[in-house]
Amino acid sequence: MSSTKHTITTPNKNINKAKHATPPNVITLPQTTQLEALYTIIRDKNTSRGDFIFYTDRIIRLLVEEGLNHLPVIPRTVETPTGATYNGVGFEGRICGVSILRAGEAMEAGLREVCRSDEETAQPKLFYAKFPQDIASRYVLLLDPMLATGGSAMKAVEVIMAEGVPEERIIFVNLISAPEGLRSFCTRFPNVRVITGCVDEGLNEKAYIIPGLGDFGERSSSMS
Ligand code: URA
Numbered sequence: 647m648s649s650t651k652h653t654i655t656t657p658n659k660n661i662n663k664a665k666h667a668t669p670p671n672v673i674t675l676p677q678t679t680q681l682e683a684l685y686t687i688i689r690d691k692n693t694s695r696g697d698f699i700f701y702t703d704r705i706i707r708l709l710v711e712e713g714l715n716h717l718p719v720i721p722r723t724v725e726t727p728t729g730a731t732y733n734g735v736g737f738e739g740r741i742c743g744v745s746i747l748r749a750g751e752a753m754e755a756g757l758r759e760v761c762r763s764d765e766e767t768a769q770p771k772l773f774y775a776k777f778p779q780d781i782a783s784r785y786v787l788l789l790d791p792m793l794a795t796g797g798s799a800m801k802a803v804e805v806i807m808a809e810g811v812p813e814e815r816i817i818f819v820n821l822i823s824a825p826e827g828l829r830s831f832c833t834r835f836p837n838v839r840v841i842t843g844c845v846d847e848g849l850n851e852k853a854y855i856i857p858g859l860g861d862f863g864e865r866s867s868s869m870s
Contacts, residue, residue, distance in 0.1 A: 669832035672840045673716070675708055685844060689859045698865050702791070705821060705843050706753045713787050713817045713841045717741065739785055742778055746790040746802050753789035753819065782810030788818045791862045793842070794853050796827035796834075803835050813837035821862075822846055824855045 668674060675681055687693055687701045722736035743757045778784070786806055790799055799818060806816060816838045818831075823842045826849055832840065846855045859865065 668828065668845060669836070669840075671832055671836055671838065672828060672842060672845075673712065674845060675705075675712060675841070675843045677844075681705070681708070681843065689857060691860065695865065695867075702821065702862075702866065706791075706819075709819045709821065709841050709843055710753075710757050710787070713819045713839075716817055716839055716841070717785055739783065740780075741787055742781055742784040743787045743789060744777070744802065744806060746788070746798050753791060753821075757787060757789065777806075777809050781806070784811070784815070786811050786816045788816055788838075789820075790818070791821040792855060792858070793818075793820045793823035793827045793831065793840075794849055794855055795824075796831040799827075799831055800834055803838060817841060822855055822858060824849045 684701050684705050688698055688705070693701075718738045719735035720738045721733065723731060723733050726732050745753060788799070788802055788806065790802070793799055799820075803813075803816060803818070807813065813835055814837045816835075818838055818840045820840065820842045822844050823840070824846055828840065828842070828845060831838075846858055848856055850856050854860070
């Protein structure tokens with residue numbers, strides 16, 4: 647009797663799980679087949695700039711949504727149009743997005759899509775070197791797509807903490823991380839929560855993440 651070998655793919659089953667033991671403050675997105683398909687597109691060197699931006703935006707949106715899941719909520723009661731009372735929750739504090747130049751800027755759109763604009767200016771609250779005066783009382787979503795050695799992310803956290811933001815109020819959102827950078831970052835800041843989409847194998851001699859996706863800035867910039 648002959649047999650044919652089929653490759654069966656199971657939708658929505660977690661794959662590619664826990665390749666590395668991650669520090670306790672790291673939250674990795676559920677490794678679904680959808681997520682794996684998105685990463686395959688953005689890692690492909692033949693993917694066009696337009697597709698790269700479209701698909702990284704999709705993953706960034708999932709990351710930001712996951713980041714928001716880690717913000718504290720307090721009870722909030724509302725009345726529905728039927729006159730009934732609904733006992734729900736509301737976010738406890740305000741948030742502030744901080745992107746690390748330049749690649750972090752590419753993550754701002756994902757944050758804008760899920761966080762309501764500031765009412766006075768109709769602009770999302772995104773700050774660069776100039777932080778809002780009340781930053782010390784906010785939750786900070788720090789955005790940087792590639793965590794390689796962790797140097798720039800650690801510098802950014804230092805700067806944010808110098809403004810009076812406690813570690814516990816900082817959530818670092820990142821697309822791909824290298825285990826070396828993740829270890830350094832988490833050893834230095836064990837109370838910053840890190841939301842990452844994928845922990846890759848490691849760094850090459852030029853400090854690029856392997857397998858990675860190459861230079862994020864180059865792939866998303868109009869020069870490529
Ligand atoms: N920054 C990038 O854009 N890519 C890497 O692999 C590492 C840092």
